Amino acid sequence: xxxxxxxxxxxxxxxxxxxxxxxxxxxxxxxxxxxxxxxxxxxxxxxxxxxxxxxxxxxxxxxxxxxxxxxxxxxxxxxxxxxxxxxxxxxxxxxxxxxxxxxxxxxxxxxxxxxxxxxxxxxxxxxxxxxxxxxxxxxxxxxxxxxxxxxxxxxxxxxxxxxxxxxxxxxxxxxxxxxxxxxxxxxxxxxxxxxxxxxxxxxxxxxxxxxxxxxxxxxxxxxxxxxxxxxxxxxxxxxxxxxx
Amino acid sequence: xxxxxxxxxxxxxxxxxxxxxxxxxxxxxxxxxxxxxxxxxxxxxxxxxxxxxxxxxxxxxxxxxxxxxxxxxxxxxxxxxxxxxxxxxxxxxxxxxxxxxxxxxxxxxxxxxxxxxxxxxxxxxxxxxxxxxxxxxxxxxxxxxxxxxxxxxxxxxxxxxxxxxxxxxxxxxxxxxxxxxxxxxxxxxxxxxxxxxxxxxxxxxxxxxxxxxxxxxxxxxxxxxxxxxxxxxxxxxxxxxxxx
DNA sequence: GCAACTTATCGTCTGTTTGACGATAAGAAA
DNA sequence: TTTCTTATCGTCAAACAGACGATAAGTTGC
Numbered sequence: 001x002x003x004x005x006x007x008x009x010x011x012x013x014x015x016x017x018x019x020x021x022x023x024x025x026x027x028x029x030x031x032x033x034x035x036x037x038x039x040x041x042x043x044x045x046x047x048x049x050x051x052x053x054x055x056x057x058x059x060x061x062x063x064x065x066x067x068x069x070x071x072x073x074x075x076x077x078x079x080x081x082x083x084x085x086x087x088x089x090x091x092x093x094x095x096x097x098x099x100x101x102x103x104x105x106x107x108x109x110x111x112x113x114x115x116x117x118x119x120x121x122x123x124x125x126x127x128x129x130x131x132x133x134x135x136x137x138x139x140x141x142x143x144x145x146x147x148x149x150x151x152x153x154x155x156x157x158x159x160x161x162x163x164x165x166x167x168x169x170x171x172x173x174x175x176x177x178x179x180x181x182x183x184x185x186x187x188x189x190x191x192x193x194x195x196x197x198x199x200x201x202x203x204x205x206x207x208x209x210x211x212x213x214x215x216x217x218x219x220x221x222x223x224x225x226x227x228x229x230x231x232x233x234x235x236x237x238x239x240x241x242x243x244x
Numbered sequence: 245x246x247x248x249x250x251x252x253x254x255x256x257x258x259x260x261x262x263x264x265x266x267x268x269x270x271x272x273x274x275x276x277x278x279x280x281x282x283x284x285x286x287x288x289x290x291x292x293x294x295x296x297x298x299x300x301x302x303x304x305x306x307x308x309x310x311x312x313x314x315x316x317x318x319x320x321x322x323x324x325x326x327x328x329x330x331x332x333x334x335x336x337x338x339x340x341x342x343x344x345x346x347x348x349x350x351x352x353x354x355x356x357x358x359x360x361x362x363x364x365x366x367x368x369x370x371x372x373x374x375x376x377x378x379x380x381x382x383x384x385x386x387x388x389x390x391x392x393x394x395x396x397x398x399x400x401x402x403x404x405x406x407x408x409x410x411x412x413x414x415x416x417x418x419x420x421x422x423x424x425x426x427x428x429x430x431x432x433x434x435x436x437x438x439x440x441x442x443x444x445x446x447x448x449x450x451x452x453x454x455x456x457x458x459x460x461x462x463x464x465x466x467x468x469x470x471x472x473x474x475x476x477x478x479x480x481x482x483x484x485x486x487x488x
Numbered sequence: 489g490c491a492a493c494t495t496a497t498c499g500t501c502t503g504t505t506t507g508a509c510g511a512t513a514a515g516a517a518a
Numbered sequence: 519t520t521t522c523t524t525a526t527c528g529t530c531a532a533a534c535a536g537a538c539g540a541t542a543a544g545t546t547g548c
Contacts, residue, residue, distance in 0.1 A: 002281035004335050009296045010254035013329070013339055037246035052253045052337075055330045082326045082341050085257070086299045091248050093296075095257055095339070097326050150477070154398075169524075187507060189526065194505095211524025212514040230390075236487055237505075237535095238398075243480055413495075431536060433497065455495025456543040481506095481534075 011085050012094045015060045016047035016137065018080065018144035019068075019101040021120065022161050022177045027148075028120040029141060030101075030108065031133070032067055035116050038090045039134030043126075045141070046118060047096070060099040068108045068118050075103025076160035076225070080144055088136050098140045100147055102160040145178075152178055154238040155231050156198055156223035165202055167214035168192050179241045197222050197234045255329050256338045259304045260291035260381065262324065262388035263312075263345040265364065266405050266421040271392075272364040273385060274345075274352065275377070276311055279360050282334045283378030287370075289385070290362060291340070304343040312352045312362050319347025320404035320469070324388055332380050342384045344391055346404040368424075389422075396422055398482035399475050400442055400467035409446055411458035412436050423485045441466050441478045 019030035031043040046067040050059040061073055080100045085093035108118040123145060126133065133141065152158045152175055159166065161174040172188045175181075192199060199217040206214045225231040263274035275287040290311040294303040305317055324344045329337035352362040367389060370377065377385065396402045396419055403410065405418040416432045419425075436443060443461040450458045469475040 002335055004256060005293070008256050008293060011257050011294070012248060012252050013255050013257070049249075049252060050255070050329070053330070056326060056328065056339075079325055081323055082300060084300065085294070086297070091246055095300075095341075097339075146474075167525085184507070184509085185524085186509080186526075186528090191506085193526095208516085209524080210516060210522085212516095212526080214525055237484060238482065240481060240506095242507095411496085428536070428538085429495085430497075430499090430538080435535085437497095452545090453495080454493085454545055456497080456545095458496055484535090486536095 012092075013050040014047050014094055014096040015050060015056060015063055016045040016096050016098045016140060017060055017064050017077075017101055018045055018098060018141060019064070019103060020123070020144065020148055020161075020178075021075075021103050021105045022174050023105050023120055023122075025173055025177050027123040027145070027177050027180075028105075029123050029126065029144075030068065030118055031121050031126075032116040032118045034134055042134040043121070043131050043137075044134035045098075045137045046116075050097075056097050056099075060097075064101070067116060068106075070106060073101070073103075074106045075101055076157055076231070077101045080140070080147060083136060083140060096135075096140075098144065100144050102148060102151075102157055104161060104163050149178055149241065153240055154235050156219055156234055157231060159199075159219045159223070165204070165216040165218050167206055167216060169214060171217075175239075175241075181242050183242075191239055193217075195235060199223075256336075257294040258291050258338055258340040259294060259300060259307055260289040260340050260342045260384060261304055261308050261321075261345055262289055262342060262385060263308070263347060264367070264388065264392055264405075264422075265319075265347050265349045266418050267349050267364055267366075269417055269421050271367040271389070271421050271424075272349075273367050273370065273388075274312065274362055275365050275370075276360040276362045278378055286378040287365070287375050288378035289342075289381045290360075294341075300341050301343075304341075308345070311360060312350075314350060317345070317347075318350045319345055320401055320475070321345045324384070324391060327380060327384060340379075340384075342388065344388050346392060346395075346401055348405060348407050392422055393485065397484055398477045398479050400463055400478055401475060403443075403463045403467070409448070409460040409462050411450055411460060413458060415461075419483075419485075425486050427486075435483055437461075439479060443467075 021028050030046060032046050034040050034042050034044050046063060048063045050056065056079065060077065064070060078100050080098040082095060082097045085095040088094055088096065125131065126141060158171055158174045162170055168189050169185065171192060172183055172185060176183055197220050200220045202216045202218055204216045206216060222232065223234050265272050274290060276290050278284050278286050278288050290307060292307045294300065300323065304321065308314060322344050324342040326339060326341045329339040332338055332340065369375065370385060402415055402418045406414055412433050413429065415436060416427055416429060420427055441464050444464045446460045446462055448460045450460060466476065467478050
């Protein structure tokens with residue numbers, strides 16, 4: 001039976017989760033306030049060490065549950081990228097596997113005194129440098145936002161920010177918040193509804209809002225991904241963000 | 245001074261490299277024949293353990309150099325995805341960070357008796373199941389090929405498979421090999437040369453080949469990425485692969 | 489040298505898609 | 519009832535993709 005080399009270097013491994021949502025027409029990220037050193041008092045991405053017997057995705061889901069109180073993954077979770085192990089943590093080398101969660105606005109746990117307090121923060125505030133994140137989390141956040149932006153172009157994942165049913169205008173608001181642009185409502189409506197295999201009409205309408213009632217849509221069956229499965233790119237041709 | 249928790253789990257970490265190139269109009273992957281257990285005698289992706297004091301990219305470059313003899317990274321190297329740590333290796337849990345190299349056809353080291361022999365293998369043969377790869381490398385290869393295919397659509401990375409200078413036909417052969425389709429030479433020529441910021445004419449021509457001499461192009465300055473930097477997507481609108 | 493062949497490059501034509509924007513529909517608010 | 523707001527449908531021109539003809543400029547065979 002083969003064994004690992006005796007002098008084999010082993011590394012602590014963490015998972016970090018960049019949970020993005022759209023609140024008040026702005027892209028928000030879920031951040032915790034660190035209660036322990038290092039970076040005590042600083043904002044950081046939720047995450048933690050991978051335990052023995054865990055896979056990466058499992059660890060990400062567990063950490064998310066521990067720090068926000070959600071029972072089920074509330075949106076689309078995918079692996080982003082790995083960072084390290086050098087120079088990330090003053091305690092020593094740590095490899096981190098960052099994950100990206102695109103989710104509807106969900107309530108975060110109001111933690112007790114000894115737990116880390118999670119809260120949604122506007123991404124713009126963080127990227128503008130108003131608050132400095134712990135570790136290399138600012139860089140991870142930048143990569144995550146860029147990934148989210150490009151995913152919206154050629155995948156149906158914009159709908160991951162909405163609930164089960166949504167209007168075209170709500171979906172458009174997602175694109176506008178993530179891309180930081182304004183989109184023409186009429187052209188967006190045409191593209192979203194005219195792409196076979198993207199949305200399907202539920203037959204129901206909104207009521208009570210200002211303006212004309214809107215039709216409610218859901219993701220078409222072929223655009224929904226089973227948990228952990230890659231999303232089939234159904235936006236063909238893609239919905240390009242305005243370049244300028 | 246903060247320290248890591250005493251009971252902290254640590255994992256061996258490897259880097260694996262999916263080196264892709266185009267040879268004889270087919271997509272090829274660099275594979276080694278394993279000389280040690282586990283999976284002795286099986287084909288596997290080049291790679292190895294991350295050493296103390298190394299970052300992920302450094303480890304990937306070192307392993308590539310050790311197993312192929314290249315001195316410099318011969319193409320575009322980027323991180324693909326991480327896998328594990330469970331159920332990948334009979335010796336125990338290992339986390340691997342897969343990397344993707346898109347490179348021109350480069351000669352691989354003809355190793356001596358005790359080194360692992362690297363060789364280019366047609367990706368089609370592997371995916372068809374003619375040879376079984378060690379570990380979960382077949383799955384990693386599938387993910388890498390899919391990443392390469394989609395990268396060609398909206399990034400200038402097709403040129404990473406060519407040398408410094410290349411003709412439109414050579415670039416088209418790359419797209420055809422990676423996508424496994426035929427493309428109309430005239431429409432491809434129009435798209436490749438008509439996209440500002442993608443290619444620039446060197447002013448030089450091929451000589452000696454069959455047919456009319458072709459103009460030699462290189463990647464435009466704005467489409468070249470500094471080492472390790474993300475590639476700016478300059479194909480706008482993208483060059484979509486035929487869907488069917 | 490000359491015809492045949494090969495490959496590169498330029499054009500044309502048609503259907504599709506985008507971007508800009510007018511017009512109408514259908515509710516709530518005043 | 520009028521006004522306001524938002525949803526949805528149309529229109530039009532420019533850009534673009536896919537199919538394919540035509541020509542240019544080499545090499546190869548004879």
